[in-house]
Amino acid sequence: MIYQGKQKIWSDYQKEIPSDGWFYVRSCIRQSFFPASEKYFLAICRDLLGKDIYESEHHTTCGGIAYHCDTIPQETAMTIVARQFALMTEAGYKNLVTSCITSFGNYTEILETWREFPELEARIRENLWKATRREFEKPEYVAHASDLVYKFRNEIAERAKYRLVDVRTGKPLKIVEHIGCHYSKMFPHKGIGGAEYPCVLSGMVDSWGGEVIDYPERRHCCGFGFRQYMVKANRGYSVSNTYKKFESMEPYHPDAIITNCPGCPYFLDRWQYVISEQTGKTYGQNGFGIPVFTYEELAGLVLGYDPWDLGLQIHQVAVEPLLDKMGVEYDPDAKYLGINKEKLMKPALPSCLKCF
Amino acid sequence: MDSQTVLIIGGGVAGMEAARQLRLLGCEPVIVEKSDHLGGHVAGWHKLFPDMLSASSLIERMSESLDGITVYLKTQVASMNRLKDGFSVMLTNGTGLLCRAVLIASGFRLFEASRKEEYGYGVYDRVITNSDLEYWFNTGEDDRIPDNLSNIAFVHCVGSRDLKAGNPQCSKVCCMTAVKQAIEMKERFPDAEIWCFYMDLRLFGKKYEDFYINAQRDYGVHFVRGRVSEVSEDIDGRVILKAEDTLAGRQVKLKADLLVLMAGMLCNEDTAGLASMVRAEVDSDGFLRSRDNIFRINESSRPGIFFAGACTGTKTVPETVAEARAAALDIRNYLNGND
């Protein structure tokens, strides 16, 4: 691998990211699966870095899931998106930041489509007006939340309590980065680093002291694939794709996986359990899996937030081996305590994949 | 103007042959070459199909025939102005000259293979181009080529017939070059399996089909119809190619020790600048526009401006040589007023 070659490509794919004044739209999936991630993204941006990030309780799904599941036509998705833009306009913001990769892809795709077909945009404006009596301005910038974290990666590194380094050996941790398909595969110039070698996550890993590993199936989809997962009969296809990725990364012995998509961390995490139950195979050390994190979770860990506050206990794959490597202080007994420290039940342990 | 001076822009095969012919026809050719050597791309090549002629000996022979002709190396045209019956030219080395006619023989440039990011040229250790391979044939120097090779892959049409790479045209010579290089590699690595990934095999010229049959029959080169979609690097540094075998209708993967990208031919980046100096036209494919592509391929739409070789489109060496001779004759007729 020639690092300079990648740098050369990265220089071709840099995008302008305003540093402040963002209208934030949450992700449907992440609010359920990783609510702490979005909470800590806002916390990091607002409290730590002092940025102006606004969110509206009126915003809805962007329609991306339904669109990718072929259950609604694109015009419907466009009208939903137009409403979000209207909310942003009403709130007086010009920069849109999305929590979800599919939303990011959806917004980008719609804006690009409108650019090519202005008559379509006019029709959507009409649709929105008829339906909601709202009007909107198109955002000046659309960014994904990971773009922002990438932008602030060095500020985060400066404030870091821990680094992505194995405290026992002093060696950098080996991190697999997994980019959501809808981030830049459709519009390479909309992603930091392009589509082939995006650096949005690898940049974070680099600045936080870790070592990015580049394995053959790096580009491959996590296996979620909307329709492939949503229909139970197709789930074998979904898990087979995930399996392919793990088989490909296995020889590199990664310590963790960082992702920037709602579905990816969920499936890369949960499918490790399914694979272990079906094949008896686990990919981490000593029977553990490879822990999978959202970029906010990893940023939170680096910044020293409590892992259980970050919601890491709801992961399938045990995160403790990584916490130990990083030297993160945590209370194992607090793992399954509720908000008021009341004891929640401990989940049943899988038969094969080692968990706590 | 009584001068018989003809400015030849470009000292590749086309420029050199045109200069030789022009002198034989009684003109005074002057060659301006931007690099530090004559021979253009061919000078860096190893062997030329279909006769496997040594490229360096060809260039040497052609250079010898230029004895006494003014050649400015490391020089470009700074400005060029049309006079009543000729051109006033200023070169970057400060020389000014008056000439009756200009022959543009500025050739082509190789597609920058790193622009096909998915193939990882410049990123992966074992990815080289056709031109790198010729350089290695000549010098034996390239760290990317290991001593033991068990699988070698050639990918045709890199930067050709590819809208996304900005060049929808066929580069014409790459298929044959790939077949030639595949044979040459098999001769060097008899135990290696060689795989050529092609979209269409465009082997149109004299003896080209013989090469193809030989490659199949005598060298056992595998031809896989399908464009490589992406390349990744394995933990041991080898490259993994993904493609569809479109004839079998199945996805194929190949772990190769060396990947050779058949970079296509594009118009030289400074050709458009040259064209604008003399108000010659650029065609839709980026190459210079001939008066027509059948009968007057050597002529521009402007009097006194002539073309030869790959500045008007992808050409093989013999085609370029033939065009250079034709252009010399056209120029001579132009100077004599026999248009």
Place this chain on the structure above:
Amino acid sequence: MRERFATGFDPFVLPFLVGMIFVLGYCAYGIFRILFQLSRQDRRKFLLSLITPSTALKNIWDIFANCLLHVKLWKRNRMLGFMHSSIAFGWFMIILLGHIEVMVYCPERVRLLYYPIFFNYFVAENESTIGGAVLFFLMDFFLLLILTGIALAMIKRVRSRIFGMRRTTRPSALDRVGLYSLWAIFPLRLLAESFTAHISGGSFLTIPANWVFRQFLGNDLNMLPTWWAYSIALGVFMCVLPFTRYMHIPAEMMLIPMRNAGLKIRHPRKGFAKVEVLSCPGCGVCIDACPMSVKKVNIKDCTVYLNRQIRRGNEKRIEEISDKCLLCGKCEAVCQVGVEGPKLRIAQRASRRYGLTPDYSGIDVAPLVAAAKGSKVLYFSGCMTRLTPSIGKAVTSLMHKAGVDFVWMDRDEGLCCGRPLLTAGRIDAAIGLIHKNEEIILSSGADTLVLSCPICYKIFTERYSLPGVRVVNYTDYFSELVEHGRLHLTKGDVCYVYHDPCELGRGCGIYDSPRKLIGQAAGIAEAPKTREESICCGGSLGSLTLDFSQREAMTRNALKNLYESRADAIATACPLCLTTFSRYSERPVRDLAEVLDASCSG
């Protein structure tokens, strides 16, 4: 008359005796072995034929005509015929006369095997008696005849071209031993008899020789050594005979009655096939006949070498030779003893084991049956005709002109006739296809099946069972239509040379009707090699291994023969010949149907 030795014995007869007993024992054992290898029905059939007077008589005549007189060879090549019959018949007569002598002069010695052979040593008789004069004259006459034959044989060895043979076989080492001992036998007999002529009598050859010898060899010391030498030559010849091509002498005498009994090759090596292989005299006539021999590399793939390799059991070569052959049948047509080269090869191919067996049971013939219904006359064009649509078009046109109501049953789709499978030795598979085609044809309700492809025609006539359906080749069919006045041919200006397709000519014996038809439609010329001797076009499906490039020389050679006729164009009656010739021919090549159609006004 007096016997020179009361014992009637001398040790010099021992070599002969050993050889004689060996060869007789060997042959007796061989006969039993072969009889044992035959199937029960075949054995019964054979033994019954031996006691059936008509076959028995035919056997005797055939053996006399072929083994002794070489009638067939005479017809083909007089020099070779004379050479062979002089030796064979002469030798036979000498043996016969020897026995007569013994029976006349010393009948009590008749049981001694060697007495008739060495009569002149043991018995002193004078040529002055009438019996002696006649017998000795005949003896010398036949000996002279044989010696002429031997002399010719020696010349042939050195210069075979004098005998019209371009190429001849290379004898093996043992063959050479046999050959030289055979050559030696008769000159030695002359010497031996000459040395004893003043004692035992002689005639026009031996007495002068005796006189000459006595001029400078004044004693009788030479007598015994020459008789020894003669006996040794005989002994050696008979001892090596089973292992040389001379085995054909006894084998052919077995082959003739077996063939007359109607036996066929059922096993690639045993029984009838074995007798055929042993009957091959190795004369090499098949080499020049073989269309492949135009290329030197293929010479060793002719039938004579197949026989040799089968005798040696060289499996690799047997397979190569068997698979390469075009199965044109010309070697069989020219073979003097009637070795069936193609059938022998097919039998070898059929003995091969395959891991995959074709299965056509899944083919639903219903659409084909539907396509074949609607008329009493069916036309089956066959697979190859799809690549030569001009044939189908011409046949259709002629049928329309003759007002024949017919259905082209495989116009859109069809099944192969099975002949290519059969020639490849995949007999069961071929039968599978045959059954499918039979089903289609019988369900169609037609009563006449016209075939334009001789490859199909051959298997349809030989292997298909189509009760109530007349299978007819288009040459015969169109001849009939012309005879019945339904087709009117006008003689055109073009002169055609007709090429006999292997499968139609040698394969099915149809030579005259195409010629007659062409003669009515155009001019006709003959090539030097024609009819049974026609040269295969080289495109035959019979060969399994010859590839495209190897066939070119054969096609060009066959064309050369046709060009010699000086005709304007070539006509043939096989789609494969048409395609193959068209590829290289300098003159136009037409199918018979095209020739007829062009001259038929309807």
Place this chain on the structure above:
Amino acid sequence: MIDFGFGLSRSSAVRLDEVDLTLYRKLEKLEPGVRTCMSCGSCTATCTAGPWSGMSVRKVILDLQRERASAEGHGEVRKMLSACMLCGKCSMVCPRGINTRHLILSLCRIYEEKK
């Protein structure tokens, strides 16, 4: 092991560098012409058995070159081969002059050796 109602499936991609070419190499020895196939499909187009079975010499050759080592028995190839009627049209039309009949017969024998 838990039955999830769905399971892992193997990648259908052919690993060219891991393909088991034993059969193909044997065929190459018996019928070297096989190497020169350029997949023009003339053989398939003309095949007498084609309409009844999907027989395609081109596909047979390609399948041999691409079949995965673990694929059992080359089912498709066997099926196609056993439909061949050996009529020889493919040999007639092959622009590269490949002796396709010999190729097919050789393959039928190679399968025998495999047992």
